[in-house]
Amino acid sequence: MYVSFTIHANLSLTMRLLNDPPSSLLLSRNQFITKTFPNHFSIATGVYEETHGVVANVMYDPDLDKTLHVDDEEFFTQNPGIVPVWTLNEEHGGHTACLMWPGCDKTFHGRNVTYWKPFHEDATFRQSIDKAVEWMTDVTKPANLVFLYVQEPDTVGHAYGPNSSYVVEELKKIDDNIGYLYKMLTIFNLLDTTDVIVLSDHGMVAVPEENIIDLDQIVDPKLYHTSGGSPVMHIWPYGDLLDLYIKFDNGAKNHKYSVYQKKNFPCGVALHQQLSYQSPRAGRRCGIRLSGLEEPNREL
Numbered sequence: 001m002y003v004s005f006t007i008h009a010n011l012s013l014t015m016r017l018l019n020d021p022p023s024s025l026l027l028s029r030n031q032f033i034t035k036t037f038p039n040h041f042s043i044a045t046g047v048y049e050e051t052h053g054v055v056a057n058v059m060y061d062p063d064l065d066k067t068l069h070v071d072d073e074e075f076f077t078q079n080p081g082i083v084p085v086w087t088l089n090e091e092h093g094g095h096t097a098c099l100m101w102p103g104c105d106k107t108f109h110g111r112n113v114t115y116w117k118p119f120h121e122d123a124t125f126r127q128s129i130d131k132a133v134e135w136m137t138d139v140t141k142p143a144n145l146v147f148l149y150v151q152e153p154d155t156v157g158h159a160y161g162p163n164s165s166y167v168v169e170e171l172k173k174i175d176d177n178i179g180y181l182y183k184m185l186t187i188f189n190l191l192d193t194t195d196v197i198v199l200s201d202h203g204m205v206a207v208p209e210e211n212i213i214d215l216d217q218i219v220d221p222k223l224y225h226t227s228g229g230s231p232v233m234h235i236w237p238y239g240d241l242l243d244l245y246i247k248f249d250n251g252a253k254n255h256k257y258s259v260y261q262k263k264n265f266p267c268g269v270a271l272h273q274q275l276s277y278q279s280p281r282a283g284r285r286c287g288i289r290l291s292g293l294e295e296p297n298r299e300l
């Protein structure tokens with residue numbers, strides 16, 4: 001989760017210190033859809049979501065006729081032409097270490113990464129840093145590429161809202177731990193040969209209770225099934241697409257959401273869809289974008 005370090009500049013002393021050359025502090029831009037797994041896989045592959053095929057945290061694959069969750073083998077491997085940088089590193093003789101990074105445990109091009117630690121909700125940032133440094137200093141197989149996922153402030157942001165004191169607390173801890181990372185790299189003589197990239201997968205805004213939309217009250221739920229969730233829901237009609245689209249479109253006049261057929265996705269999204277491979281998982285029929293619900297702090 002991205003929480004602006006510029007907004008919370010007074011909390012991010014380490015980050016500000018790192019903002020001096022040769023480091024830089026840039027803003028990251030989410031991929032559409034702004035969800036965790038799609039954005040993490042774009043970071044690792046360098047391509048848009050509809051190209052790598054991870055288009056939601058939970059998604060429906062029409063070719064497999066199956067709802068896919070992150071632990072399913074097919075979740076990250078829909079497009080065989082896409083290879084994450086962790087695999088490319090292994091193919092070129094490097095050793096990749098992944099700590100809780102989604103998708104990094106899967107096999108690509110018949111290869112797995114050298115070091116892998118699965119997600120564990122109790123794992124601390126500091127423990128992950130210690131493990132990363134241990135792998136980077138391994139005598140026989142030193143990791144030269146490390147992916148490290150930290151679950152905060154995402155977890156508290158979703159639970160209590162992005163403006164809560166819990167998020168502020170977690171930001172302080174993250175900043176401290178980034179300082180710890182630099183300290184460890186210095187102690188183990190790794191700093192001069194290591195590039196550190198700190199980035200995030202999605203942003204978050206608070207959503208008032210009255211903005212919650214009950215789609216069942218707008219269109220008969222027997223007419224379609226869904227995948228994904230806020231801020232973008234994929235709609236899969238059982239019957240006529242246009243008929244269902246019109247029903248949702250009419251409902252949009254009185255509710256805070258927008259509905260699109262895939263071919264009419266908003267500017268920018270539509271542009272790169274025309275330029276690249278289009279995943280059939282990306283709402284082949286139509287989808288709903290819930291306006292004003294960009295990463296709400298509660299699931300719908």
Ligand SMILES: [Zn+2]
Binds near residue numbers: 001154
């Ligand atoms: Zn999140």
